[in-house]
Every structure is written in C-alpha cells, then in structure tokens.
Amino acid sequence: EAQVTQNPRYLITVTGKKLTVTCSQNMNHEYMSWYRQDPGLGLRQIYYSMNVEVTDKGDVPEGYKVSRKEKRNFPLILESPSPNQTSLYFCASSLGQGANSPLHFGNGTRLTVT
Amino acid sequence: GDSVTQMEGPVTLSEEAFLTINCTYTATGYPSLFWYVQYPGEGLQLLLKATKADDKGSNKGFEATYRKETTSFHLEKGSVQVSDSAVYFCALSDRSNDYKLSFGAGTTVTVRA
Numbered sequence A: 001e002a003q004v005t006q007n008p009r010y011l012i013t014v015t016g017k018k019l020t021v022t023c024s025q026n027m028n029h030e031y032m033s034w035y036r037q038d039p040g041l042g043l044r045q046i047y048y049s050m051n052v053e054v055t056d057k058g059d060v061p062e063g064y065k066v067s068r069k070e071k072r073n074f075p076l077i078l079e080s081p082s083p084n085q086t087s088l089y090f091c092a093s094s095l096g097q098g099a100n101s102p103l104h105f106g107n108g109t110r111l112t113v114t
Numbered sequence B: 001g002d003s004v005t006q007m008e009g010p011v012t013l014s015e016e017a018f019l020t021i022n023c024t025y026t027a028t029g030y031p032s033l034f035w036y037v038q039y040p041g042e043g044l045q046l047l048l049k050a051t052k053a054d055d056k057g058s059n060k061g062f063e064a065t066y067r068k069e070t071t072s073f074h075l076e077k078g079s080v081q082v083s084d085s086a087v088y089f090c091a092l093s094d095r096s097n098d099y100k101l102s103f104g105a106g107t108t109v110t111v112r113a
Helices: none
Strands: A004-007 A010-013 A019-025 A031-038 A042-051 A054-057 A076-078 A087-094 A109-113 B003-006 B011-014 B019-021 B023-026 B032-038 B044-050 B056-059 B062-065 B075-077 B086-093 B101-103 B107-112
Touching (some): A004 A087, A019 A087, A019 A109, A042 B101, B003 B086, B003 B101, B023 B032, B023 B086, B032 B062
Parallel strands (some): A010 A109
Antiparallel strands (some): A004 A019, A019 A076, A031 A042, A031 A087, A042 A054, B019 B075, B032 B044, B044 B056, B056 B062, B062 B075, B086 B101, B086 B107
16 A cells, blocks of 8 residues: 555653654655644745755755655754754655645654643 | 634534534645545545646545635535544645645544434
8 A cells, every 4th residue: 555654643742852863765765854733834845855865945945854765764853952843844755846746744743741 | 924714613513413514724826725635534535626627526426626716615515424524635836846745634424313
C-alpha cells in the first residue's frame, strides 16, 4: 500500500532533550516536506527536499533540522526542543512538482514539549 | 507573499444540508488552487483542484470553481453526510514555486444525523 509513515504518533518530551521524528515513503517520490499544524494558523511549511541531499527552508525553519540521505526517508530533528514547538507535525511527499503531483500526507505526530 | 483566507469555523450542519466554505487568496502570480480534507486522526488528502481561471474541480459531490476576478475558490456540496465531518483546507501553489503550498487556517465541519 502506498503510504507515508511517520513515527512516533505521539511524543511527550522535556525542554532541551534532542528528538527525531522519522518519515518514510514507499512511492519513490522525489519531493518530501515537513509541516506543522497549529490552531488558527493552518499548516506551515518547515523544510522541504526536492531530492536526495537537496533540502531548503520553508516558512518556519527555526529550531529544526532535516536530512535527506536516502530518497525514501526525511527525518525531522529538534536539537533542543522548546515549548513553542508543541504542535502537530505532518510529513508529506509527492512525485514531482506542480498541480498534477498532489501531496500525500502521513497521519501526523503530536509533539508536546514541557 | 502568497496567502489564503478561509471562513472561520466551526460549521455545524444537519445531514442533507447545503455546505459552502469560502476561500479567497492573494498571489503575485497565477496560482493553482486546491482543497484538502483532514478526517479525524488522519493526514490531509487532496479533495479537488483547479489550475486555471473558470476551471471547476469536483470530487465526492464537492465542487469549487476558480474565480480569478474575485480571487476566490469556494467549496460547495449540495447534500452533506455525517461522513463529511472533517477539517477542510484551502491551499494554493504559485507557478514560480510549485513545490510550495500555502494553506488556509482550516474550517472544521461537523454534520449531525
């Protein structure tokens, strides 16, 4: 089954403790992206990657890192999480760019930083 | 920069009622427009899209028409079901950077039996 898999689904951590949220897709998609969803703000893009070893900042990259060493994986790294990073995070992928390549989303990771 | 404005929710309806969710956009270029739907506990799924003026996107009984003159892309469904309860997001991608989607804040719709 074609899918985007994120782990974990839920994560509670403390300020400053490094964490990684994994994202994997099995559709051989070139493009992958991370979003955060906050009430009243919709989805905001954190980072995106157009292919292996090619990443770029989205609208809200501060406090986050990503890497794209393999086509299928695009982990999101929080080196020193803070409470304002408490949010619902989504990974997404698409075959290419443009309106004919819709995004496929994972089921989300709900992160709480205390 | 590009932005999308959606009507605020939540919206609560009875089954078989008519649903409309307003969406307007601001873009420097000539964007493609989308509606995504998020069912409880799931990620977003593409519902419909339109890529040029006067195009009508449709899927699962939902429709939206790309209106360049009013910079709008309102979502409509003539007769909603309980299974349509979800959060709906309007989004755009500008042709200059098709990789970047700008999302609205989302509208929560609850349909009661």
